[in-house]
Amino acid sequence: METKQILETIKMIEEEKLDIRTITMGISLLDCIDSNGQKARDKIYAKITRLAKNLVKVGEEIAAEFGIPIINKRISVTPISLIAGASDDKDYVEFAKTLDAAAKAVGVNFIGGFSALVQKGYHKGDEILIRSIPQALAQTERVCSSVNVGSTQAGINMDAVKQMGQIIKQAAELTADNSSMACAKLVVFANAVEDNPFMAGAFHGVGEADCVINVGVSGPGVVKRALEKVKGQPFDVVAETIKKTAFKITRMGQLVGKEASERLGIEFGIVDLSLAPTPAIGDSVAHILEEMGLAMVGTHGTTAALALLNDAVKKGGVMACKHVGGLSGAFIPVSEDAGMINAVEHGALNLEKLEAMTCVCSVGLDMIAIPGDTPAETISAIIADEAAIGMINHKTTAVRIIPAVGLAVGDNIEFGGLLGHAPVMPVSKFSSFDFIQRGGHIPAPIHSFKN
């Protein structure tokens, strides 16, 4: 082994903040279904605490032995609407509390799967679950929730889109004294994936095995540093450099996932190749785009830069691991990225440009604060726009938006920790009320005549 290579790896971890963002254990709760809600919850608690009891310990051991930080240990479960729907319960807050208690018992910081998939329509469980989301997120600490409202195959459920605007408003108001934190734990998806290890949108799909280990890597700082060495060179060189760097980053994910799966005796699912930023200096996706030659992220050229980055990350990562999955691309959460926050504060980045960026990157409008008095219908319309981008372009899109109660454009909302802080951004002052009131269903798009 060459000295240079050993030192390169150490430098990536120590100076460029390469880390494993999350080891997420996906657990199926299908065998916990019971017509008695309490019995179902007892089974859920028992299964999660049995399978995940060593997750945190194993994660810490691997981090110590290999010298690579593993930031989060998390759990995703089968969408609770499917599990709780079999019971006679009229409210699923108790299910969220059970998930929260299980997460605390095993020491994971988030548990995802208080979810419903309603792209085509609601069943009884979906209806109750969605209604329970604001209270469930307000009364728990570690539970994350997601709702899939559209897909390329099914179109967009506009009744669900309408309802989610109201649910987001309620969630914000219920947690107004805590930075509307419930909204940071709630994602509205189109084309949600079943093996995503990243929160808040993780859930364990019904097509998955009983229990799997999925890994999410990170490392925007490493990509940025690699691009600093090819300043001014053509985009072919930029793409090559990103591919090579993504390969190295992903190899870490493969190694850690394989090791965790062997030690826990649980099948290894996928590595999610996403570049996930944190508010820490040197851990920003925006700064990668700026390194390509943009004075500030959000200016003209940003969408092209992000498209190149997203694609090169996938190309480099795909060969580096056995199974790729999840969202795999670049995340652009505003509050969690120092460069994005800076761009919003300087007026370089707005919601319209972010929407364009979501057409070419892995997710969508993520961790965006808007004024607290934004009407529910405007939020629904923002969701509808994102879902339409996902539906037409065969990709996952999502909205995680925070109506900052009592705050207006120019104010700042603080979430703390990895969630960072967000400047409140303006939304269009023109109403989408009548559009959202229609409800119904936007039909699935035609899959031919592509232009």
Added chain:
Amino acid sequence: MKTILTVIGKDKPGIIAGVSQKLYALNINILDVSQTIMDDYFTMIMLLDLSKITVPFDEAKNTLMALGESLKVKVNVQREEIFDAMHRL
């Protein structure tokens, strides 16, 4: 378990002596050593065999990192596989 120990810092007498003494005390065998000065920094890389180690891995790692602090150098202890995984197909 094969492990890579790296020592990086300002050169001064006693770094190699201090580190190898501590490794001996922990019953860790040194399989290979390379040492160079890079950009004015003392850089040593050791390949270690921890199969007969007398204490748990964590404890050995912490002892060695603490030793690094007292010698004013940065000591890292990591399993060899992480470097293999990143740089070898």
